[in-house]
Amino acid sequence: xxxxxxxxxxKSWEWVMDKTDPLADFFAAxxxxxxxxxxxxxxxxxxxxxxxxxxxxLRLVAGCLLVLGLALVSPVLQSLADMLGxxxxxxxxxxxxxxxxxxxGHAWLSRTINLPRxxxx
Amino acid sequence: MRxxxxxxxxxxxxxxxxxxxxxxxxxxxxxxxxxxxxRLCPYDADADDLAQETFLAGWTELRRLRDPERLKTWLFSIxxxxxxxxxxxxxxxxxxxxxxxxLRPDSETPQxxxxxxxxxxxxxxxxxxRAAVSLCLGEGWSHxxxxxxxxxxxxxxxxxxxxxxxxxxxxLGVGDGQD
Numbered sequence: 001x002x003x004x005x006x007x008x009x010x011k012s013w014e015w016v017m018d019k020t021d022p023l024a025d026f027f028a029a030x031x032x033x034x035x036x037x038x039x040x041x042x043x044x045x046x047x048x049x050x051x052x053x054x055x056x057x058l059r060l061v062a063g064c065l066l067v068l069g070l071a072l073v074s075p076v077l078q079s080l081a082d083m084l085g086x087x088x089x090x091x092x093x094x095x096x097x098x099x100x101x102x103x104x105g106h107a108w109l110s111r112t113i114n115l116p117r118x119x120x121x
Numbered sequence: 122m123r124x125x126x127x128x129x130x131x132x133x134x135x136x137x138x139x140x141x142x143x144x145x146x147x148x149x150x151x152x153x154x155x156x157x158x159x160r161l162c163p164y165d166a167d168a169d170d171l172a173q174e175t176f177l178a179g180w181t182e183l184r185r186l187r188d189p190e191r192l193k194t195w196l197f198s199i200x201x202x203x204x205x206x207x208x209x210x211x212x213x214x215x216x217x218x219x220x221x222x223x224l225r226p227d228s229e230t231p232q233x234x235x236x237x238x239x240x241x242x243x244x245x246x247x248x249x250x251r252a253a254v255s256l257c258l259g260e261g262w263s264h265x266x267x268x269x270x271x272x273x274x275x276x277x278x279x280x281x282x283x284x285x286x287x288x289x290x291x292x293l294g295v296g297d298g299q300d
Binding site for chain 2: 022023025026027029030031032033034035036039040042043044046047048050
């Protein structure tokens with residue numbers, strides 16, 4: 001039941017149980033299955049659910065920060081537009097919108113689905 | 122034949138988001154962790170829940186593991202903390218009327234009878250003593266490693282193992298093997 005490596009790492013006063021120990025059979029009989037696929041599936045399912053929750057929270061926080069940033073910057077953009085005059089206001093809005101659309105398009109095209117990799121190595 | 126990846130390699134892969142690597146970690150230690158928790162909890166279903174919680178917490182906290190080679194010890198520490206928390210909450214709340222043996226699979230084979238006898242005997246030990254005995258006698262851990270996992274002084278673990286062993290031998294009606 002106990003390999004020599006384990007035995008060698010024990011101190012001299014430590015209790016060592018070997019096959020002749022009357023309790024060894026009881027402990028050997030009580031061991032859970034070494035590999036239970038159903039158990040593994042349940043654990044990995046919960047891991048996937050937790051990963052999804054974490055990613056949702058992170059994206060929600062990122063979205064809130066983006067909105068907050070735009071709200072902070074908007075007065076500066078507004079004053080800039082006023083400075084450049086009424087005739088430049090429309091082109092600026094078009095440029096800003098085009099930039100926004102380009103950003104969203106890039107995010108959409110480069111999106112990834114976080115599938116678990118099937119082979120670790 | 123492919124060699125088995127080390128714990129450190131699996132931890133590194135799992136940290137980089139590889140779920141299959143974490144699945145390998147679960148495969149590697151589920152038997153030991155579940156056996157340990159089954160010996161601490163009166164119900165196998167609770168032990169299985171705790172084992173799932175242990176691996177879930179392990180995944181969440183994996184980046185905080187300083188020494189990946191000590192993964193096993195670290196997972197057992199989490200399991201022990203979960204078991205202690207469970208024992209406290211159970212003492213406060215749930216009372217089950219059914220005999221815990223009813224939840225177990227058939228006990229026809231002598232091997233299973235021995236397992237039941239051991240569980241019943243372990244149930245008569247105090248939780249700390251049960252944990253020390255489970256690790257040192259059941260899993261073959263050194264007293265030092267068990268002391269680290271259980272966060273107890275080395276002398277306390279040694280005392281728990283000696284007394285627990287003697288008590289188990291007495292309950293199970295076998296010689297204590299110290300002759």
